[in-house]
Amino acid sequence: MIKNNNSSSSIKNHPCKKTPTTLLLLLSLLTTSLLLLRLSQNKIILITTATSHSDHLHSQRHDSCLGRYIYIYNLPSRFNADILQDCESISRPKDKISMCKYLDNFGFGPPMIGDDVSIDSPSWYATNQFTLEVIFHEKMKRYECLTRNSSLASAFYVPYYAGLDFRRNLRRRNVAERDAAGKELFKWLKKQPQWKVMSGKDHFLVIGRISRDFRRNPDNNTLWGTNLMLLPESQNLSFLTIERSPTRHNEFAIPYPTYFHPSSSIEIRQWQDKIKLTNRTILFSFAGAQRPSRSQNGLLRTQVIQQCKSSYKTCTFLDCDVKANGCDDPMSLMKLFESSVFCLQPPGDSLTRRSVFDSILAGCIPVFFNQGSAHKQYSWHLPNNDGEYSVYIPVKELRTGGKRRIEEILRGIPNEKVIGLRENVIRLVPKILYTKPNRYKPDGETLEDAFDVALEGVIKRIEEQKGGIQD
Structure with a gap:
């Protein structure tokens, strides 16, 4: 009897041996736990997804740059920086004065300091009328809505200093040499994925000279100017110039720079x-x-x-x-x-x-x-x-x-x-006015300068272009 009891006890308490009822109970508990865990995970996933979507919508509503993002091309230096380095060759046509000093201080030129109290201020400069390309580029570098994500961009800025380049190469008697830069620019742009989306219709270029200087008629023997604005690719761009041709649909005049460039x-x-x-x-x-x-x-x-x-x-x-x-x-x-x-x-x-x-x-x-x-x-x-x-x-x-x-x-x-x-x-x-470059406007700043108005205008124009393509 004692032997049988011990045998029975050893079988009952063996870790690997369970009765059918016990096994069923354990399986039921395990299944329930797994189900609860899965439901819990699904709930977390659902909550997380909903919260993420809500945050995304919230961030979109509060993104003041939506519809204003600008993408700046990092052009080869031949189209801007090298031109500034060669400033000694950019002289005024009549008195041969070099443009170098006028390209300092964001393109504003040398400070004006005099006896007149109204002008004895750090915001007044002896600004040359043909430095708008540099001024605009410097302000654009500090624009609050720049993006390197081209899918967000409302417009694409091409920082080619065409006006300064024109002045530098004007002495070249061979017009083909003067026209070469424009052809090189478009050859480079056409290789960029951003250009291919709309063939340049969402691109703009700022020129600090009158547009007539870039529309040399091939049927005319005059040596003045280049053919930049007559190239096939140019018909898609928006050109911002200090003087437009009234007959051109893609040219828009913006103010000449003045002497006053305030910071607030x-x-x-x-x-x-x-x-x-x-x-x-x-x-x-x-x-x-x-x-x-x-x-x-x-x-x-x-x-x-x-x-x-x-x-x-x-x-x-x-x-x-x-x-x-x-x-x-x-x-x-x-x-x-x-x-x-x-x-x-x-x-x-x-x-x-x-x-x-x-x-x-x-x-x-x-x-x-x-x-x-x-x-x-x-x-x-x-x-x-x-x-x-x-x-x-x-x-x-x-x-x-x-x-x-x-x-x-x-x-x-x-x-x-x-x-x-x-x-x-x-x-x-x-x-x-073209105010001093400033990435962030002071709190409460409401006044728009010539730069802001020009950007607003060109973005609106490009949006109309996009709408026309979709239609």
């Missing part, structure tokens, strides 16, 4: 307050040089200068001829415009003038003689109604035997109208 909206408002209170003792003024009288613009210039000189009590003429050097001193120019009620803006070598934006900066009401000088150019930066900020005098009014003189026309404008025009001119100041 506070500086801009302080300047606006100052020019509101300026005592303007000169009715109208003209800063410019004579042009050959054989051209229509030359004849107009001659008439403007003659009328200004004959109205010596009410008009001041600042001679910008190379020999006179009157306009090489930015402070003298700004003082004249700040003292003037109206600033005459007749066309010169082309329809537009940097002086238009210098006069607006000074709070001086521009007087135009050709609709193409501003009204049909800077649609992104200036009001559609040109009568809000300027005076237009048709050329026929100034021809020999014309009905009225400039002085008579300007004196006939009611004082209330003059005050309103000046107020509107002063309101335009922020939109025609």
Whole structure:
């Protein structure tokens, strides 16, 4: 009996031996545990997925750069950096002065420090009118919505300094050599995957010269300019230039650079307050040089200068001829415009003038003689109604035997109208300035500068292009 009990006990307690009921119970518990574990894992996965999707949507709603991302091409140095290194060969056409000093300080040029308290500021520079390519590129490098993910980009910026390159190679008598850079640029771009998506229709290029310099007619024997804008690939790009051709669908004019490059909206408002209170003792003024009288613009210039000189009590003429050097001193120019009620803006070598934006900066009401000088150019930066900020005098009014003189026309404008025009001119100041490059705007910064307005315009234009392709 004892032996049997021991035998029975040893069998019952053996670790590998279980009764059928016990085995069933263990299997049931194991199955239940595995099911609960799987449900738990699925629940976690579902919660995680939902949270991740929610966070993604939340981040999209709060991404202020959506629709504003820009992709900058890292071009071979031949198209920008090497051009700056060769700045000694980029000279002004008449006096052969090197452009090197004007390319310093983000393209703003040397600081202006003088006796005038209003200009004795770190935000004033002797800026050359043809350095916009460098200024724009430097500001773009610090733009708050850059991306290296091309799928996010709304637009693609091509930082080729075409205007400076043009000036550097102008002495080349072989036009094929001058045209070579444009062909090389597009050869390189066409190899990039970003270009292939829309064949360049979402790309833009900034040029600091008038567009006419890049549309040399192959049927014309003239040696002036290059054919950059006439190349087949160029028809897809958006070109931002200081003067556009009215007949070109892909050219958009943006302001010439002025002398003032503030770092904050506070500086801009302080300047606006100052020019509101300026005592303007000169009715109208003209800063410019004579042009050959054989051209229509030359004849107009001659008439403007003659009328200004004959109205010596009410008009001041600042001679910008190379020999006179009157306009090489930015402070003298700004003082004249700040003292003037109206600033005459007749066309010169082309329809537009940097002086238009210098006069607006000074709070001086521009007087135009050709609709193409501003009204049909800077649609992104200036009001559609040109009568809000300027005076237009048709050329026929100034021809020999014309009905009225400039002085008579300007004196006939009611004082209330003059005050309103000046107020509107002063309101335009922020939109025609290129402020110092700054990746992040100060808190509460609301004013847009010329760079911001230009980017907004080109992005909108490219979005319209995309819409047209989809349709």
